[in-house]
Amino acid sequence: MRQAGRYLPEYRATRQRAGSFMTLCQTPELACEVTLQPLARFPLDAAIIFSDILTVPDAMGLGLSVVEGQGPQFARTVRSHADVDGLKEPDPEIELRYVMDAIRLTRRELAGRVPLIGFAGSPWTLATYMVEGRSGSDFGAIKGMLYGAPDLLHRLLERLATAVTRYLNAQIAAGAEVLMLFDSWGGVLADRAYTEFSLRYLARIVAGLDRRGAVPVIVFSKGAGHRAVDVAAIGCECVGLDWTVDLGEARRKTEGRVALQGNLDPAVLAAPPAVIRAEAAAVLESYGKGPGHVFNLGHGITPEIDPEHVAVLVDAVHGQSRALHR
Amino acid sequence: MRQAGRYLPEYRATRQRAGSFMTLCQTPELACEVTLQPLARFPLDAAIIFSDILTVPDAMGLGLSVVEGQGPQFARTVRSHADVDGLKEPDPEIELRYVMDAIRLTRRELAGRVPLIGFAGSPWTLATYMVEGRSGSDFGAIKGMLYGAPDLLHRLLERLATAVTRYLNAQIAAGAEVLMLFDSWGGVLADRAYTEFSLRYLARIVAGLDRRGAVPVIVFSKGAGHRAVDVAAIGCECVGLDWTVDLGEARRKTEGRVALQGNLDPAVLAAPPAVIRAEAAAVLESYGKGPGHVFNLGHGITPEIDPEHVAVLVDAVHGQSRALHR
Numbered sequence: 001m002r003q004a005g006r007y008l009p010e011y012r013a014t015r016q017r018a019g020s021f022m023t024l025c026q027t028p029e030l031a032c033e034v035t036l037q038p039l040a041r042f043p044l045d046a047a048i049i050f051s052d053i054l055t056v057p058d059a060m061g062l063g064l065s066v067v068e069g070q071g072p073q074f075a076r077t078v079r080s081h082a083d084v085d086g087l088k089e090p091d092p093e094i095e096l097r098y099v100m101d102a103i104r105l106t107r108r109e110l111a112g113r114v115p116l117i118g119f120a121g122s123p124w125t126l127a128t129y130m131v132e133g134r135s136g137s138d139f140g141a142i143k144g145m146l147y148g149a150p151d152l153l154h155r156l157l158e159r160l161a162t163a164v165t166r167y168l169n170a171q172i173a174a175g176a177e178v179l180m181l182f183d184s185w186g187g188v189l190a191d192r193a194y195t196e197f198s199l200r201y202l203a204r205i206v207a208g209l210d211r212r213g214a215v216p217v218i219v220f221s222k223g224a225g226h227r228a229v230d231v232a233a234i235g236c237e238c239v240g241l242d243w244t245v246d247l248g249e250a251r252r253k254t255e256g257r258v259a260l261q262g263n264l265d266p267a268v269l270a271a272p273p274a275v276i277r278a279e280a281a282a283v284l285e286s287y288g289k290g291p292g293h294v295f296n297l298g299h300g301i302t303p304e305i306d307p308e309h310v311a312v313l314v315d316a317v318h319g320q321s322r323a324l325h326r
Numbered sequence: 327m328r329q330a331g332r333y334l335p336e337y338r339a340t341r342q343r344a345g346s347f348m349t350l351c352q353t354p355e356l357a358c359e360v361t362l363q364p365l366a367r368f369p370l371d372a373a374i375i376f377s378d379i380l381t382v383p384d385a386m387g388l389g390l391s392v393v394e395g396q397g398p399q400f401a402r403t404v405r406s407h408a409d410v411d412g413l414k415e416p417d418p419e420i421e422l423r424y425v426m427d428a429i430r431l432t433r434r435e436l437a438g439r440v441p442l443i444g445f446a447g448s449p450w451t452l453a454t455y456m457v458e459g460r461s462g463s464d465f466g467a468i469k470g471m472l473y474g475a476p477d478l479l480h481r482l483l484e485r486l487a488t489a490v491t492r493y494l495n496a497q498i499a500a501g502a503e504v505l506m507l508f509d510s511w512g513g514v515l516a517d518r519a520y521t522e523f524s525l526r527y528l529a530r531i532v533a534g535l536d537r538r539g540a541v542p543v544i545v546f547s548k549g550a551g552h553r554a555v556d557v558a559a560i561g562c563e564c565v566g567l568d569w570t571v572d573l574g575e576a577r578r579k580t581e582g583r584v585a586l587q588g589n590l591d592p593a594v595l596a597a598p599p600a601v602i603r604a605e606a607a608a609v610l611e612s613y614g615k616g617p618g619h620v621f622n623l624g625h626g627i628t629p630e631i632d633p634e635h636v637a638v639l640v641d642a643v644h645g646q647s648r649a650l651h652r
Contacts, residue, residue: 140628143593147601187549190569190591192608223513226552226571243516245552265516267469275473282518302466 001266001296003038004050006303007310010037021066025052028101035106039114041307042314046114046178049106049171051099053121053182056163057130059090071135078130079141084156090163092170099167100174107175118176120168122183122221123160123205124198127153139188146197153197161201165208172215180218180240181205187223194224203234218261222298225250232258242298247287260287261294264313269297269305273312280316284324295321327592327622329364330376332629333636336363347392351377354427361432365440367633368640372440372504375432375497377425379447379508382489383456385416397461404456405467410482416489418496425493426500433501444502446494448509448547449486449531450524453479465514472523479523487527491534498541506544506566507531513549520550529560544587548624551576558584568624573613586613587620590639595623595631599638606642610650621647 004011014034018024025031035050054072058064063075078084090096107116129135131142145153168179186198198221206217219231220240231239232254239258241250243265250260268279280295287293295317301310330337340360344350351357361376380398384390389401404410416422433442455461457468471479494505512524524547532543545557546566557565558580565584567576569591576586594605606621613619621643627636 138628140593140596140630143591144596147591147594147597147605187570190589191572191612193591194570223549224570244513244520244550246517263516265469265473265519267466268473270466270470271473279473286517302464304466 001048001298002050002300003044003048004034005301007301007305008037008041008307021052021068022064025050025055026098028098028105031098031102032105032109035102036109038310039110042311043318044114044314046117047106047110048117048119048180049099049103049176051102051119053119053126053184054129055096055099056090056120056160056167057126059095060087060159060163062087062130072129073134074130077133077141078127078156079145081152081155084152084159087156087159089159090167092167096167096170100170103171103174103176115177116175117178117180118168118171118174119180119182120164120171120205122181122186122198123157123164123201124189125183125185126160126164127156128185128188130156139185146193157197157201161204161208165205168205169208169210172210176215178216178218179209180220181236183219183221183224185223186221186227189224194221194227195230198224199227199230199234202231206235216259218294220261220298228260229253238294240296240298247283247293251287251292256292259292259294261296262298264295264297266297266299266301269301269309269313271309273309276309276312277316277320280313281320284317284320289324327374327624328376328626329370329374330360331627333627333631334363334367334633347378347394348390351381352424354424354431357424357428358431358435361428362435364636365436368637369644370440370640372443373432373436374443374445374506375425375429375502377428377445379445379452379510380455381422381425382416382446382486382493383452385421386413386485386489388413388456398455399460400456403459403467404453404482405471407478407481410478410485413482413485415485416493418493422493422496426496429497429500429502441503442501443504443506443544444494444497444500445506445508446490446497446531448507448512448524449483449490449527450515451509451511452486452490453482454511454514456482465511472519483523483527487530487534491531494531495534495536498536502541504542504544505535506546507562509545509547509550511549512547512553515550520547520553521556524550525553525556525560528557532561542585544620546587546624554586555579564620566622566624573609573619577613577618582618585618585620587622588624590621590623592623592625592627595627595635595639597635599635602635602638603642603646606639607646610643610646615650 011034018030031050035047054064066072128142216237218238218240219236222242225241225245228239228250238261241262243263264283337360344356357376361373380390392398454468542563544564544566545562548568551567551571554565554576564587567588569589590609
């Protein structure tokens with residue numbers, strides 16, 4: 001998840017300097033700067049490029065704005081075949097060049113210290129924002145399309161799968177060393193609908209990546225941990241899991257075919273340091289000994305969290321993980 | 327889930343006559359009237375008493391109001407040991423007598439046509455509203471308590487388990503023939519936390535019911551379908567499942583030890599009749615032949631739904647279910 005954010009005073013300073021969230025995303029020097037900020041504070045094992053999953057629908061012509069406290073909003077929504085046909089096919093090195101430049105710049109600044117993670121939203125998750133037009137909706141419009149006009153939704157998802165595949169391939173070319181696919185709203189889908197409207201397009205993207213065997217892909221379908229075995233089968237190297245899932249059980253079910261990423265409840269970071277250490281230990285122990293566990297939160301760090309608590313967590317994970325694997 | 331609601335014009339008329347949502351809940355004649363409204367329209371197999379899970383915290387002294395479009399709000403929140411100690415112990419036949427009177431009246435009006443379902447919220451779910459003070463929060467306050475002051479939260483949950491047990495036993499005495507426990511926010515809990523802060527108290531309530539073997543209990547932990555086997559083990563007769571779960575898989579895992587209730591995505595009701603029929607059939611087929619399936623939505627019916635679509639669903643479930651079991 002995003003390592004940078006409003007819980008860091010240095011992030012708030014850069015964010016204020018940028019003026020708007022979108023300017024922060026679209027100015028490679030600033031995006032690089034906030035990407036590196038958490039690494040200056042904490043001995044993290046990887047960096048994740050500072051960006052937003054909604055850069056892709058923005059580049060397709062929907063007009064994204066992010067209003068503080070209200071979340072993202074689009075100037076236009078997608079509700080008809082004409083709307084889908086009217087979407088642009090962004091060239092990642094033109095309309096999304098600011099992301100590629102931020103990746104190139106950050107790779108250079110990192111100088112090999114830790115790997116850099118690139119990412120994109122899943123077609124289903126991007127489609128929910130594009131059809132609803134804003135966050136915080138009850139998914140009435142997108143589900144109306146899913147059940148009432150499934151062909152229209154498939155057409156939108158196909159266009160998104162193509163755009164996301166190109167976007168991620170451009171990120172690889174720009175220097176991303178790991179890729180993550182965020183299916184943040186996969187968990188609102190009915191069981192069969194998840195397979196048809198989310199998983200199918202995640203699989204198509206993974207199959208379309210030009211990875212030359214060297215760029216691992218993590219797929220995180222939030223709220224869909226009970227589908228981990230199915231996600232593991234689409235060709236990704238790692239499956240992200242949220243905090244509702246028992247890592248040990250997911251490990252047994254996926255039988256070592258993929259690595260697992262997760263799964264501390266980010267709310268733990270508000271608790272006293274002793275609790276943070278105990279909960280981190282419980283996550284590590286639930287996975288158990290042996291390779292294949294990438295420790296992670298299932299959500300970004302919320303603004304009220306004390307950065308010292310993040311330091312406690314990173315230290316606990318490193319110390320306890322070494323002890324567990326000794 | 328609630329069968330009555332704003333999708334029915336006759337409900338909206340009674341609701342307007344009542345003046346407020348709380349008056350509707352607290353006037354037995356009106357609560358009985360809206361409980362029976364869906365049965366006059368649709369050949370349903372059961373009735374569920376019209377009420378709200380937050381009547382219990384209201385009776386404990388928190389001052390509930392329901393503002394149209396904003397959801398429920400409490401005048402006071404629970405954040406300290408003093409707050410927990412200050413909660414009243416409601417006598418269901420005094421502070422919640424309006425619910426018991428509504429059950430008695432509705433049983434008389436039903437005259438045995440269909441069974442009447444009573445219900446309550448789970449301690450964890452009630453606690454989230456009592457600690458946050460309103461709906462739509464990000465669960466920051468209750469999770470802060472869970473990780474930072476677990477003893478305080480356990481004390482609150484214990485008091486709620488006692489109050490809910492007494493409340494449900496009074497509903498049985500008043501004539502409820504089936505009971506349902508709604509754990510609407512069980513799905514936001516981390517895996518171990520679910521066991522400790524939700525499931526434990528659900529089990530305590532089920533064990534404390536004076537059912538004389540004749541009142542089946544349904545437990546519905548929304549978003550926690552992957553824990554169905556654990557829910558099945560607490561002594562309930564039926565486990566509710568939301569639409570994200572495959573009923574057939576849940577049936578195999580629970581090995582016939584409980585009935586299963588679910589699990590059509592309520593968004594399907596906005597789709598054309600042919601889609602409603604197909605999706606209902608898919609739910610029935612996912613469960614398969616044999617006894618133990620209670621068809622249900624995993625959420626109340628939303629206001630924009632055409633009542634004719636509900637008629638299509640009820641007809642489809644009856645017709646297809648008979649064909650499947652012939």
